[in-house]
Amino acid sequence: MTVPEVDAHSVPADALLLDVREDDEWHAGHAPEAVHIPLGELQTRVTELPAGKTVYVVCRVGGRSAHAAAWLNAVGYEAINVGGGMQSWAFAGRPMVSETGQEPFVA
Incomplete structure (x- = not known):
């Protein structure tokens, strides 16, 4: 199954962005x-x-995220994978925050 994919630059500013990483990565x-x-x-x-x-x-x-997007598409959602993940997001200079009070980074 092919999953639609876009790069981090192409994610609209008002997009519904679902982060499927673990808690420590999110924080x-x-x-x-x-x-x-x-x-x-x-x-x-x-x-x-x-x-x-x-x-x-x-x-x-x-x-x-590709696995999550494939599953979401299979159950009736319209899901698109963000290629390169949060590493590409950070590299593209897209905004990031942390839950720790420290400078955000991709864990």
Whole structure:
């Protein structure tokens, strides 16, 4: 199954961005408006995502988010993988915040 993919530069500023990384990765640095649902919890928490809105899915480098996007597409969402993940997001200079009070980084 082919999963639609865009690079970090192409994610719209008002996009619904789903971060499927683990808690420690999220705390280190994430996009300010992202929704955090770790991949292992996605099937039980998918109803937290609004229906009818494209979901851009991100992880650290793009592997976990590709699996999440494929699953979301299979269950009726429109999901797009963010290629290169948060590493590409940071490299592209897109905004990041941390939950630690420290400078955000991609863990």
